[in-house]
Amino acid sequence: MAQRDSSAFLGGAGLVWRRQRVLWWIFAVNFILAFFSIHGVVPRVGSVLDHSLAAQRLVNGFDVGAFSELMLQPGISPLDVSLAAMAYSLVFFVFMLFVTGGILEVYRRDSRVTTAEFFESSGAFFWRFVRLVIFLLLCLIPIAILHAIANRIGGHIEDTAVSAMTSVWFRIAVDIVLLFLVLILRLWFDIAEVHSVAQNEPRMRRSLAVAWRLTFGNFGRLFWLYFSIGVVACIGFGFGLWLWMYILPPTAITAAFFLGQTMILWWLATRLWQRSSETLWYQRNFVPAAPPASYAPAMYPVVAPQTPPLPPPSAVDQV
Amino acid sequence: MRLSAGAHVFGGVLLLFCAAGPGWTQNTPPPLYTPANASAPLSTRVVNYQIDAHLNADKKTIDATEYLTYKNLTGKPQQTFPFHLYLNAFQPKSTFMTEVHLYGTRGTSAGSGWDPKHYGAITISKFEVVGMGDLTGKIQFVQPDDHNADDHTVMQVTLPKPVAPGASVQFRMTFHDQLPEVVERTGYKRDFFMVGQWFPKVGVWWQNAWNCHQFHATTEFFSDFGTYDVRVTVPMNEIVGAGGDLVASENNGDGTKSLTFHSEDVIDFSWTASPHFIDVEDSWTGSAGTVKLHVLMSPGHMASAPRYIEVLKGAMTLFDKWYGPYPYDRLTVVDPPQGAEDAGGMEYPTLITAGTGPDLVTPKGVLLPEVVVEHEFGHQYWYAMVATNEFEDAWMDEGINSYTEAKVMAALYGDKTSAIRFPFAQMSDFSEQRLTYLAEPDTDPLTRFGWQFMNDGAYGGVTYGKTATVLLTLERIIGPDKMAQAMRTYFMRYRFKHPTPEDFMNTVQEVAGQDLSWYFEQAFKGTQILDYEVDSIHSDRAHWYNESGSAAKHDSLKKAAPEYRDTVVVRRKGDFIAPVDLEVKFDDGEVAREHWDGKDRWIRYSYTKPAKIVSAEIDPQHKMWMDRNFYNDSQTAAEDGRATRKIGNIFLLVSEWFSQLLAYLT
Numbered sequence: 001m002a003q004r005d006s007s008a009f010l011g012g013a014g015l016v017w018r019r020q021r022v023l024w025w026i027f028a029v030n031f032i033l034a035f036f037s038i039h040g041v042v043p044r045v046g047s048v049l050d051h052s053l054a055a056q057r058l059v060n061g062f063d064v065g066a067f068s069e070l071m072l073q074p075g076i077s078p079l080d081v082s083l084a085a086m087a088y089s090l091v092f093f094v095f096m097l098f099v100t101g102g103i104l105e106v107y108r109r110d111s112r113v114t115t116a117e118f119f120e121s122s123g124a125f126f127w128r129f130v131r132l133v134i135f136l137l138l139c140l141i142p143i144a145i146l147h148a149i150a151n152r153i154g155g156h157i158e159d160t161a162v163s164a165m166t167s168v169w170f171r172i173a174v175d176i177v178l179l180f181l182v183l184i185l186r187l188w189f190d191i192a193e194v195h196s197v198a199q200n201e202p203r204m205r206r207s208l209a210v211a212w213r214l215t216f217g218n219f220g221r222l223f224w225l226y227f228s229i230g231v232v233a234c235i236g237f238g239f240g241l242w243l244w245m246y247i248l249p250p251t252a253i254t255a256a257f258f259l260g261q262t263m264i265l266w267w268l269a270t271r272l273w274q275r276s277s278e279t280l281w282y283q284r285n286f287v288p289a290a291p292p293a294s295y296a297p298a299m300y301p302v303v304a305p306q307t308p309p310l311p312p313p314s315a316v317d318q319v
Numbered sequence: 320m321r322l323s324a325g326a327h328v329f330g331g332v333l334l335l336f337c338a339a340g341p342g343w344t345q346n347t348p349p350p351l352y353t354p355a356n357a358s359a360p361l362s363t364r365v366v367n368y369q370i371d372a373h374l375n376a377d378k379k380t381i382d383a384t385e386y387l388t389y390k391n392l393t394g395k396p397q398q399t400f401p402f403h404l405y406l407n408a409f410q411p412k413s414t415f416m417t418e419v420h421l422y423g424t425r426g427t428s429a430g431s432g433w434d435p436k437h438y439g440a441i442t443i444s445k446f447e448v449v450g451m452g453d454l455t456g457k458i459q460f461v462q463p464d465d466h467n468a469d470d471h472t473v474m475q476v477t478l479p480k481p482v483a484p485g486a487s488v489q490f491r492m493t494f495h496d497q498l499p500e501v502v503e504r505t506g507y508k509r510d511f512f513m514v515g516q517w518f519p520k521v522g523v524w525w526q527n528a529w530n531c532h533q534f535h536a537t538t539e540f541f542s543d544f545g546t547y548d549v550r551v552t553v554p555m556n557e558i559v560g561a562g563g564d565l566v567a568s569e570n571n572g573d574g575t576k577s578l579t580f581h582s583e584d585v586i587d588f589s590w591t592a593s594p595h596f597i598d599v600e601d602s603w604t605g606s607a608g609t610v611k612l613h614v615l616m617s618p619g620h621m622a623s624a625p626r627y628i629e630v631l632k633g634a635m636t637l638f639d640k641w642y643g644p645y646p647y648d649r650l651t652v653v654d655p656p657q658g659a660e661d662a663g664g665m666e667y668p669t670l671i672t673a674g675t676g677p678d679l680v681t682p683k684g685v686l687l688p689e690v691v692v693e694h695e696f697g698h699q700y701w702y703a704m705v706a707t708n709e710f711e712d713a714w715m716d717e718g719i720n721s722y723t724e725a726k727v728m729a730a731l732y733g734d735k736t737s738a739i740r741f742p743f744a745q746m747s748d749f750s751e752q753r754l755t756y757l758a759e760p761d762t763d764p765l766t767r768f769g770w771q772f773m774n775d776g777a778y779g780g781v782t783y784g785k786t787a788t789v790l791l792t793l794e795r796i797i798g799p800d801k802m803a804q805a806m807r808t809y810f811m812r813y814r815f816k817h818p819t820p821e822d823f824m825n826t827v828q829e830v831a832g833q834d835l836s837w838y839f840e841q842a843f844k845g846t847q848i849l850d851y852e853v854d855s856i857h858s859d860r861a862h863w864y865n866e867s868g869s870a871a872k873h874d875s876l877k878k879a880a881p882e883y884r885d886t887v888v889v890r891r892k893g894d895f896i897a898p899v900d901l902e903v904k905f906d907d908g909e910v911a912r913e914h915w916d917g918k919d920r921w922i923r924y925s926y927t928k929p930a931k932i933v934s935a936e937i938d939p940q941h942k943m944w945m946d947r948n949f950y951n952d953s954q955t956a957a958e959d960g961r962a963t964r965k966i967g968n969i970f971l972l973v974s975e976w977f978s979q980l981l982a983y984l985t
Binding site for chain 1: 954956965970
């Protein structure tokens with residue numbers, strides 16, 4: 001089992017590598033949408049900075065005061081930047097919701113799929129995954145309530161505890177617990193999506209029920225698989241950030257661009273790594289119950305390649 | 320003037336207490352304390368407070384008796400005396416709370432509801448005047464600022480007979496404090512107490528009238544110099560810090576102890592108590608002698624203690640050198656515990672409150688703990704010694720202090736890194752002050768009364784940031800040496816006094832040796848915006864008409880270097896008129912320098928030379944920190960998109976990452 005898990009961990013990475021077209025396409029869409037989100041504001045920034053000697057405070061080093069003053073210029077406020085970013089983020093969100101079915105199908109088959117097949121899969125599962133997102137949001141409500149209750153308790157502890165630091169540690173502990181709850185929730189829904197695609201399951205509540213059994217029946221191994229990739233993601237991203245902040249010279253703008261995009265690519269790749277590892281783990285560990293008569297098979301069942309029969313041994317071989 | 324019989328009796332009683340030493344009983348005040356090495360008073364001691372206070376740590380109350388001896392130096396007979404009762408501000412119908420709800424304040428945003436745990440009150444159960452009897456029934460609450468009859472932060476009492484000029488009168492009050500849970504500087508949190516503005520305090524006779532304003536959301540305090548003898552009785556486990564020297568300590572045998580403090584030539588007395596303080600002791604020696612430092616740290620914040628001490632000693636050294644001596648022999652720094660942050664960032668004579676978060680969240684690259692401690696220490700000069708009227712002239716303590724804060728931080732931590740100092744990002748304290756100014760550059764003049772600003776944001780932006788920026792600009796106009804000399808002269812001349820804005824401006828003008836009224840009228844008393852812009856730069860061929868036609872064919876013209884008609888247009892976009900310099904650089908290396916009086920709305924400079932303009936910059940020496948927009952102060956002929964690409968990189972990265980975080984829901 002452990003060997004299977006470690007092979008799912010490494011196999012998932014290999015799967016992302018082999019099917020890297022998926023990664024590059026998503027990265028490209030992410031980049032293009034983000035580019036559009038800033039394309040309104042950057043020319044306004046340019047109109048202020050490109051012919052001003054005061055811009056040197058941003059080139060040679062990064063003067064936070066100069067940056068803050070830039071944000072006070074008309075049309076370049078943090079609100080302008082944030083609204084545009086949020087709008088395009090929503091578009092990316094819908095895009096990802098749409099293509100998740102196609103991505104999981106690519107990983108399930110581990111073979112090249114045509115563009116038509118990819119989008120057909122994506123379309124087939126889109127509304128199912130919309131329902132899943134709604135379920136996810138509903139599941140987040142109790143966590144939000146827990147957070148609010150914990151905040152109140154933290155406030156009460158702050159008012160009454162003998163030690164001033166008790167409330168601080170309490171809040172940190174609560175935040176860690178809630179973070180784990182959110183991660184577990186995400187894992188459960190990830191498995192539900194994998195199951196939906198693998199079994200072409202049209203009913204999301206059934207998917208969730210199967211995923212619940214799978215996830216919590218194999219919680220330790222599955223959560224470790226998911227969490228360890230997340231840790232790798234954070235380490236890599238953090239390393240990139242450290243390089244940006246402490247190693248890159250402030251005037252190395254092109255290098256900073258490539259480093260930043262590498263960090264984004266890394267973040268995306270590790271998320272896809274989680275999806276591919278989950279798919280592999282599912283394929284190796286889940287034995288579906290016998291389907292009912294009306295059950296529809298997977299959209300694109302995996303067919304083992306047919307090998308021709310071996311020829312009889314020849315007179316030469318029989319020496 | 321002949322003393323009354325009552326005054327003789329009082330004097331005898333007083334002598335008796337002095338002779339008897341520290342032994343005393345309840346309802347008698349702590350005796351007047353005379354230090355062994357007493358020197359001449361530093362101030363005109365108008366008041367002497369003797370207070371005996373008992374803290375009930377469970378009920379969060381203080382019961383106290385106060386003897387206030389007031390010396391009538393007004394030059395006139397005085398019969399009516401106003402007193403501040405600041406703690407009554409923490410009630411829902413008070414002027415203070417109403418303004419907080421409407422406009423917000425330093426720790427509370429506008430629209431906040433009333434929380435009963437923030438209830439505070441000071442109740443006077445007995446008011447007597449020695450020689451004139453019980454006048455409790457004569458107490459009247461007055462509201463000189465807004466006539467809000469529900470506001471009880473000022474009371475006045477009319478005596479049966481006036482106090483003659485030069486004579487003294489002694490008031491004896493018994494009062495009860497209900498401390499609020501920490502709000503706006505004062506109160507308790509769990510078993511921590513920050514006790515400020517807690518006793519009845521007489522108003523100030525200033526500019527030929529009583530000056531005793533109500534407590535407002537955006538005002539602080541104003542009081543006379545004098546001496547304090549304060550005895551506080553607290554539970555045995557409390558560690559007490561106070562703005563005074565500890566002169567006696569007694570174990571009362573009933574689970575409490577009594578500590579007596581003495582302070583001279585100060586305008587206030589505050590104290591703090593907590594069983595959890597960790598007292599980090601140190602000392603500093605300046606031109607006036609050695610100062611004992613007590614840093615009362617809260618658990619979980621110990622990593623900030625060395626930061627506090629480092630900046631404190633640095634600031635004390637610079638203030639001593641730049642402005643004048645620190646004359647007291649002690650300074651206490653209080654680090655409020657978790658949840659009591661509202662008590663932080665405040666100043667009292669010889670006691671300041673700092674403020675920091677838990678050790679894990681205060682990175683060394685963000686100099687916030689240092690800025691707070693430096694700022695509050697600076698108030699020892701600009702508030703505690705130069706005791707300006709914080710109600711009416713808030714800029715004179717907060718603004719001048721913000722200016723000196725930025726100077727000190729720059730000297731200690733670098734010109735460009737005195738607020739944020741990471742390898743990847745930097746910011747100076749002056750930049751921070753300027754940003755505060757830019758948030759509210761033109762709503763109110765500096766000289767507006769503290770409670771009359773448009774809102775809390777305007778008050779903060781103008782009194783702190785704008786004043787600091789105005790003073791930095793003034794420094795650049797008259798020169799750093801003259802400004803330093805002016806500041807030192809102002810401090811040495813007006814310490815232990817109550818100067819006015821005119822006193823400050825006249826001192827600066829006197830030292831600078833030039834007429835600065837044009838600057839004071841606009842920067843201090845007006846709301847004009849200073850904004851100069853390089854509107855355009857052009858380099859056109861001087862003989863543009865020779866581009867075509869027969870004249871172009873002449874060899875002599877072909878061989879001559881092309882001449883350009885270079886023009887620079889400078890505009891005054893704001894209403895603030897100030898003379899500015901202009902520096903124009905050409906591609907042959909030449910530099911032209913112009914000086915414009917800035918009076919007209921625009922001016923054009925033209926040059927005919929065989930060179931093109933490379934750049935034009937207003938105020939190349941960066942004197943005009945008040946200029947609203949540094950980016951339009953210059954123009955270059957060539958485009959340099961590096962800064963734009965750098966900012967674009969950051970926006971792009973943030974947008975991509977945020978999108979992916981949101982997609983985590985899919």
